Amino acid sequence: MKTSLMLCLLAVLAFNNAVAQRIIGSVKDKNDQPLEGASISIKGTAVGTSTDSSGNFSFEANITGETMLVATYMGYKAKILPVTKGVPVHFILVKDPATLDPVVISAGSFEASDKSKGAVMTAMDVVSVPGNGGDVANAIRTLPGAQQIGEREGLFVRGGSGEETRQFVDGILVNRPYYVTLPGLPQFNRISSPFLFNGIVFSSGGYSALYGQGLSGALVMESTDMHDKSSAVIGLSPTLAVAGMQKLAKNKRSSWGFYSRYMNNNAYTKVIPQEQDFAAGPAYLMNDLNVRLKTGKTGLLKVYANFGYNKTDFTKDDIDSAGLRKRFAAEDRNLYVNISHRSQLAKNWQLDLATGYNHNTTDIRNNLLDASKAVVIIPDTPYVNKNQHLKLGEDYFTGRFVLSHFFAGHHVLKAGAEYQFTHDRFMDDQYYASFAEFEWRLAHNLALRTGLRFEYDQLLKAAELAPRVSMAYRLPNGASLNAAYGIFYQKPENRFLLDHHNLPQAKATHYILNYLHRANGRLFRAEVFYKHYDRLLKTYPTISMNGSGDAKGFELFWRDRSSIKSLDYWVSYSYLATKREHLEFPYQMEPSFAAPHTASLVARRFIEPIRTSVGISYSYAAGRPYYDLTPYGKIRDQGTTKSYNVLNLGLYHMFTMFPKWKEKDFTVIAVGVNNLLGTNQVFGYEYSYNGSRKVPVTLPAARSFFLGIFMSLGIDRTEDFMNDNL
Numbered sequence: 001m002k003t004s005l006m007l008c009l010l011a012v013l014a015f016n017n018a019v020a021q022r023i024i025g026s027v028k029d030k031n032d033q034p035l036e037g038a039s040i041s042i043k044g045t046a047v048g049t050s051t052d053s054s055g056n057f058s059f060e061a062n063i064t065g066e067t068m069l070v071a072t073y074m075g076y077k078a079k080i081l082p083v084t085k086g087v088p089v090h091f092i093l094v095k096d097p098a099t100l101d102p103v104v105i106s107a108g109s110f111e112a113s114d115k116s117k118g119a120v121m122t123a124m125d126v127v128s129v130p131g132n133g134g135d136v137a138n139a140i141r142t143l144p145g146a147q148q149i150g151e152r153e154g155l156f157v158r159g160g161s162g163e164e165t166r167q168f169v170d171g172i173l174v175n176r177p178y179y180v181t182l183p184g185l186p187q188f189n190r191i192s193s194p195f196l197f198n199g200i201v202f203s204s205g206g207y208s209a210l211y212g213q214g215l216s217g218a219l220v221m222e223s224t225d226m227h228d229k230s231s232a233v234i235g236l237s238p239t240l241a242v243a244g245m246q247k248l249a250k251n252k253r254s255s256w257g258f259y260s261r262y263m264n265n266n267a268y269t270k271v272i273p274q275e276q277d278f279a280a281g282p283a284y285l286m287n288d289l290n291v292r293l294k295t296g297k298t299g300l301l302k303v304y305a306n307f308g309y310n311k312t313d314f315t316k317d318d319i320d321s322a323g324l325r326k327r328f329a330a331e332d333r334n335l336y337v338n339i340s341h342r343s344q345l346a347k348n349w350q351l352d353l354a355t356g357y358n359h360n361t362t363d364i365r366n367n368l369l370d371a372s373k374a375v376v377i378i379p380d381t382p383y384v385n386k387n388q389h390l391k392l393g394e395d396y397f398t399g400r401f402v403l404s405h406f407f408a409g410h411h412v413l414k415a416g417a418e419y420q421f422t423h424d425r426f427m428d429d430q431y432y433a434s435f436a437e438f439e440w441r442l443a444h445n446l447a448l449r450t451g452l453r454f455e456y457d458q459l460l461k462a463a464e465l466a467p468r469v470s471m472a473y474r475l476p477n478g479a480s481l482n483a484a485y486g487i488f489y490q491k492p493e494n495r496f497l498l499d500h501h502n503l504p505q506a507k508a509t510h511y512i513l514n515y516l517h518r519a520n521g522r523l524f525r526a527e528v529f530y531k532h533y534d535r536l537l538k539t540y541p542t543i544s545m546n547g548s549g550d551a552k553g554f555e556l557f558w559r560d561r562s563s564i565k566s567l568d569y570w571v572s573y574s575y576l577a578t579k580r581e582h583l584e585f586p587y588q589m590e591p592s593f594a595a596p597h598t599a600s601l602v603a604r605r606f607i608e609p610i611r612t613s614v615g616i617s618y619s620y621a622a623g624r625p626y627y628d629l630t631p632y633g634k635i636r637d638q639g640t641t642k643s644y645n646v647l648n649l650g651l652y653h654m655f656t657m658f659p660k661w662k663e664k665d666f667t668v669i670a671v672g673v674n675n676l677l678g679t680n681q682v683f684g685y686e687y688s689y690n691g692s693r694k695v696p697v698t699l700p701a702a703r704s705f706f707l708g709i710f711m712s713l714g715i716d717r718t719e720d721f722m723n724d725n726l
Contacts, residue, residue, distance in 0.1 A: 022059070023060075024056070024057065025040075025069075025088045025090050027051045027055050027057070027090075027093060030093075034054050035051060035093060036051055036520045038072065039070075039561075040059070040069065041069070042068070049566075050565065067083040069083050071091040071093060077093065128652070129615065130616060132617075137167075137177075140219065141600070141619070142572060142602055143202060145205075145555055146202075146574075147594060147621065148600075151185075153178040153179075153187040155217060158216055158217070158551050158553070159216075159550075159576055159594050160217070160531075162593070164508075168211055170221075170302065170338060171210065171211075171402065172338055174356075175360075176360050176396075177189055179284070180310065180330050182312055182328065184275075188310075190306060190308050190334060190336065191306060199220075201219075205486075206486050208449075209435045209468045212435075212453055212455060223304055225302070226300070227292065229246075229714055232712065234710070234711055236709060237708030238268065240261065241261070242262075244288075245258065254292060255290075256290065257289070258289050260285075261284070261287075266278055272704070272705065276315070277315045279314060279315070280313035281313060286307075290302070290304050299341060299342065299343035300343075305335070305337045306335070306337075308333070309331075310330070310332040311332075312328075312329065313330075315327045315328075317695075319686055319693060321383070325370075325371075325373075326368060327368075332360070332361075332362050333361045334361075335358070335359045336356070336357070339355050340353065340355075348407070349405055350404040350406070351404075352402040353399075353400075354399070355400075357397050358396040359394075359396075360394045361391075362390075363391055364388075364392070366387065367387050368386040393425060395422070395423045400418030400419070401418075402414055403415055415434075418435075426498050427497065429494070430459070431457050431491070433453060435453040437451035437468070438451070445473060445474035446474070447471065449470040450468070451468040452467050455505070460497075462504050466486065466487045467486065468486035470485075479516060481513075482512075482515075483514075486509070488507070488510065489508075490508075491506075496537060499543075500543050505535070505545075506535050508533050509534075512528075514526060514527035514528070521560070521561040522560045523557070523558070523559045525558075526557075528552075539631075540584040540585075540632060540633040541632075547581045547582040548580070549578065549579055549582065551594075553575045555572070555573065555575070556572065557570065557572045559571075567603065568603070570602050571601050573597075576594055584629050590625045591625070592624055595623065595624045595644070597620075598620065600617065601617070602618075610653070612652065616647065619644070623640040624641050626684040636691040637691060641682045641684060642682050647676045647677050648673065648675065648676060655667055655669075665713055666711070666712050670706065670707070673703060674703060674704040674705075680702070
């Protein structure tokens with residue numbers, strides 16, 4: 001199902017045929033030193049190559065008319081030169097000060113950005129990696145530190161649960177980032193298009209003092225500023241319909257746009273047998289609206305609104321009885337609004353204001369049914385709890401400001417405060433925080449970031465101080481050593497606070513050390529970490545925050561865009577040793593969502609002669625522990641699942657359907673297959689009430705498939721494909 005959301009974002013350029021010509025040349029710096037791995041391409045196309053160890057390049061291309069060649073290299077300004085038949089093209093690139101800060105602190109974080117030359121992932125990576133469904137959070141799972149969890153949504157980072165990694169848009173916490181949880185089915189991220197953002201930073205620990213309420217990690221997204229041009233997109237598949245547009249004002253001081261997606265997999269579930277019997281859906285309606293308005297000389301107002309609707313109704317065999325079925329039905333409505341404003345108050349002073357509102361209503365029904373689908377009521381345990389109707393609602397409001405002062409020598413001071421108000425049918429809560437952070441450039445090759453965050457929760461009547469420290473040292477070979485330390489807090493979920501207002505916040509302390517080296521289109525990163533938990537939530541023998549735990553391990557990441565022509569690939573590996581005492585755990589044990597070994601391989605190639613991008617992704621996770629735990633902390637059964645292995649394939653064929661149109665279309669036919677080999681995945685086990693029966697938790701179907709066609713006008717994503725494959 002998630003493949004369809006990914007592919008609706010892809011609509012790219014195709015070219016007209018022309019006469020083949022060989023183009024040769026070189027790329028060097030101003031000191032006449034060759035730049036190995038520089039990307040070379042014909043402007044506006046995916047035709048190109050990379051330079052060799054001598055800085056030389058040579059390739060054939062079908063060109064016509066005036067042709068411009070583009071050279072790009074990390075840390076240098078891009079350059080464009082004309083192509084003259086039979087004449088070599090020689091580039092001299094100069095360093096770009098905007099992308100060459102003396103040293104950048106990177107401990108614990110990965111950046112995904114179209115604009116950052118040192119980014120680990122781009123927005124195109126997020127949507128085009130097979131198997132992730134275009135979902136930002138799912139794409140992050142191919143990076144080290146994140147677990148391969150296939151049965152539920154969320155980012156499970158370094159031994160932490162999915163709730164411990166929080167998401168932020170323009171500094172504002174996204175309170176309900178996922179659709180309502182469905183048993184055994186992972187849900188979509190409500191904000192799933194990476195093209196809405198010009199910066200996506202995933203921190204698996206040690207993140208900035210500007211953010212809080214995440215014990216394990218943070219996914220920080222910065223929305224785009226003014227859009228470059230007007231555009232439109234439409235798409236269609238057997239399960240999906242999409243339409244959207246972006247309108248830029250003639251004076252280029254404002255823009256607005258919308259994007260709508262309707263997805264219904266009910267017919268698909270009838271054709272491809274599923275473990276569940278779906279009576280409705282899963283169906284989704286997703287509507288996005290954005291507005292950009294320049295205010296004054298330096299101000300920019302940004303508005304983003306998202307409305308989402310999800311309806312799902314299915315049945316499956318009841319584990320506690322023979323011949324009866326268990327029904328789960330849910331309707332989820334969610335409105336999210338984010339408004340931010342950035343302005344320059346004076347020279348070297350910047351003010352960022354942001355506010356957010358989230359309204360969510362959820363209707364959940366559980367029923368026990370007989371063969372005729374009639375409701376069966378049995379007053380005995382455990383059946384008495386199998387017929388329930390829950391109506392939940394929540395309103396969430398937040399606001400914050402950040403005042404920044406930029407000093408000479410690249411020093412930056414940031415200070416601000418935030419406020420959160422949560423209201424539901426049971427309680428109200430107010431949360432206050434203030435923070436300050438100073439980035440020190442102590443030397444050209446040494447940077448230090450110190451921060452302090454103060455948090456107070458009215459319901460808990462508890463105040464906390466959270467210090468954060470990070471530093472980076474650049475080595476002579478251009479690599480860097482990074483270290484980070486920090487304390488992080490997170491409130492218990494509201495359902496536990498209803499009758500226990502005196503619970504303190506959970507606490508985690510992070511220690512991180514990493515090595516990072518970028519050169520010639522390649523990136524290597526190694527990181528070791530230790531995380532200690534205090535005051536984890538316990539539900540046995542009573543509701544308390546007396547739990548504890550720790551997590552330690554190391555991670556490796558390698559990405560290579562230049563060693564093999566037209567091939568972009570990355571490999572990640574994580575080792576994790578973790579135990580925790582939480583919920584009903586009687587003592588510290590390995591949590592069921594943590595595997596000791598995880599690895600991912602992603603490889604993509606753009607085949608220019610047939611205008612097709614081919615991508616594969618493979619993920620592995622060692623077996624995870626599983627338990628049959630009673631509410632009283634007794635372990636009736638335990639073991640380790642089989643290892644997780646999944647291979648996904650994606651094919652994207654690009655062409656122009658209407659070449660004579662004034663605004664030439666960029667069209668893609670997309671095909672995707674998840675779990676190509678049909679491997680039987682077991683994520684854990686569901687147990688009957690008395691423990692006499694257990695059923696494996698698996699994928700809804702052995703494989704999932706997608707076929708669709710999408711067309712855009714005005715936006716050319718071909719160079720994104722090119723940059724990711726050359």
